[in-house]
Amino acid sequence: MSPQLIAPTARVHASFLAAMDEFRAGGVEQVPHSSLARELRTWATRWPTVEGFAEYVDAISGAPGEERAGGVVPTTTRWWVADGSYLGRVTFRHRLTDELLHYGGHLGYAVRPGARRRGHATAMLRAALPIAHHELDIDPVLVTCDHTNTGSRKVIEACGGIFEDQRGEKLRYWIHAAAPAAGEQPHRRV
Template sequence: MSPQLIAPTVAVHASFLAAMDEFRDDGAETVAHSRTARELRTWATRWVTAEGFAEYVGQTGGVSSEERVDGVVPLSTRWWVDGDTYLGRVTFRHRLTPSLLTWGGHIGYGVRPGARRCGHATAMLRAALPVAHHELGIDPVLVTCDDTNTGSRRVIEACGGIFEDQRDDKLRYWFHPAAATAGP
């Protein structure tokens, strides 16, 4: 079986916990504006139990469809898994606020530290683009990365991202539906 994007599931509980330990060891809790950092602070003591993890999956797996006062836009999440092994996640922001237009984009992705440099980020983004375009109706799709993140820049470019500009420390790339099939 090869990795695939799926809705969050309790079937990968043990592997997910191992991945979160890897993120913690990699310093993820200290990254400002990181969803993983927020979740580690909020859920780490609860998702260790089957009940707590099921609650987390229930909240993560649904589509957050209502915009909140704090500017959080509707979003949905898919996990990149291989069998019962959690490898990473893709978050889809269904629309952009002015700050997301500059810094965040429509798609955010992360690969667990122990699975990096194996092609997962490129495969995840390639799998995510048709979801964004066809299932969520996002056209075009904006993906950003830090100007110092050479690996992410290469992933975005390998998937057909069209560079628009740099704003502050963020590189901004656009994907149109035809680009969703770009790459080898």
């Protein structure tokens, strides 16, 4: 079966754990501002148990737009899964704070190290755009990447990313989740 973006599910527990081991071995915990690194610090000791993993899945599966404590921007998470195996994830941030406008953008994505260089990131980002537009009313979508991450830059550009600028270490791109009508200028939603 072709990979799909699906809601988080306990059915991919074993492959999720293997993917987290790959991310950890790759040093993701050292990446500043990484939501995956935060999740590793918070959940890694609970993920191995069925109950702990189910609790994690419930925690990241909140209703779209559900407000979170402490002014944290609401998020929606989808996992990239093929044949019952976890390959990566997309996290949608429903609105931009000043920090997200400069650093993180509307969505972040990660492909497990063992599944990289196979086109998953491009396919995943393409699959995420209709979700952003139709389900979450985000259009255009701001996506950022480190200026040194050539692979991610190419993924964003292949998905229609229009370079706006570089702020610090981050390159900032806008992607139109729905193509504007002829002659219409898309509006940026902050």
